[in-house]
Amino acid sequence: MKFSKKSEYGLRALLELCETYGGRVLQRHEIAERQNIPVEFLEQILLALKRAGLLASRRGIRGGYSLIKSPEEITLGQVIRILDGPLAPISCVSKTAYQKCSDCPYAAKPSCPLQQAMGEVRDAIANILDHYTLSRFAHNKLMEGSSCAPSAIQ
Amino acid sequence: MKFSKKSEYGLRALLELCETYGGRVLQRHEIAERQNIPVEFLEQILLALKRAGLLASRRGIRGGYSLIKSPEEITLGQVIRILDGPLAPISCVSKTAYQKCSDCPYAAKPSCPLQQAMGEVRDAIANILDHYTLSRFAHNKLMEGSSCAPSAIQ
DNA sequence: CCAAATCTTGAGCAACTCACTAGACAACTC
């Protein structure tokens, strides 16, 4: 039940691109250095985000990437779906990539316990991530004392 | 962002074991057949659940597995954590298996955007699964018309 | 127009994980 590095890197890269939104372009190595991401891997991620219409790019010596959608319009859910595929914890509850369970004895019946439970989980995840805008996401970076404190951890 | 087959099979197996709770034991092949699960794989799952204290087993010709905790006391969250590991979507927000991000530039800072967002997701997932008891889970099987209808799907 | 810097594309790969299999062994019942 993990998100991939791809999503993580993608979101961190967008954090940088948010900062220069409307201004200059960022080159892949700038993003890579600041965010500590292997540059060739980052490239694949940026290209995927470009194909999805979030970024624009320019080649050549003054080239680089830039956000072309407002950070208000982009949600974490969109980004993760682009890079990681559907959010649903099992595919029989996915709204974007539904697939019937092949081996589940309840697949044919009117109600499946697993579908019921996992559907709730899917909705909860989507509800958060599809309403979490990039601008709110980037804003967190600036706030102080909002606690990553490892005190609650064990 | 998927749950493994292991968790799925485990939950489906527990559905069967719920039915005979307090009564007779179930043999692995009975569970395997009814739930359409490869029997040797199921075995590993049942053993893990046994080691975690949810099941008891008996060897020999009258052997088999049985639930030893009440379905009211077992939650889906417990089961999934036993079989799949922590629920957290990235390990720096796990409460049961925290690990500091190695490469994240915000790891040292007072607040990390990713941690903030993923923490919310973690809490939402845990909130559902840690309050979803096995007895409520098993109950869904019996209800009619609660709709797995693929109408809302695309 | 040439050369350097950048993005673009596609292929490749080592390590890991997932889903499952196999086989030797231990314990229980009749």
Add this chain to the structure above:
DNA sequence: GAGTTGTCTAGTGAGTTGCTCAAGATTTGG
């Protein structure tokens, strides 16, 4: 003590993840 069950350890093939490499296309500066 024979047969039937669970227990344990190891292995394995397919697929995914995370990353690298190399050959191109495009832009700009000189």
